[in-house]
Amino acid sequence: MIQVxxxxxxxxxxLEDEMNSFLEDIRDNQIIDIKYNVSASVEExxxxxxxxxxxxxYKKSKP
Structure with a gap:
């Protein structure tokens, strides 16, 4: 099953810390793609x- x-x-x-933490539990062959985006806005x-x-x-591993 494909998950996001x-x-x-x-x-x-x-962002880097959280992604690295998540990726520690994912095998390389489970990763399909990684998309990255940055946006900026001006407030008051x-x-x-x-x-x-x-x-x-990524592909969800089977139990």
């Missing part, structure tokens, strides 16, 4: 807000 795992963080280091008083997101597409 979504990640969304304001800091790239948080010219404060920039970043969003670092990723999606891992």
């Amino acid at each position: 795992k979504l990640f969304d963080y304001e800091h790239e280091k948080d 008083e010219d404060e920039q807000i970043y969003c670092f997101s990723a999606m891992i597409v």
Whole structure:
């Protein structure tokens, strides 16, 4: 069965840490694809807000 795992963080280091933690439990041959995206917006008083997101597409292992 194909599954996805979504990640969304304001800091790239948080995204990296969470993805690495998830990938520790996934075998290399289970990974189908990884998508990455960065977006930025400007809030009040010219404060920039970043969003670092990723999606891992993988095959769920059989029990």
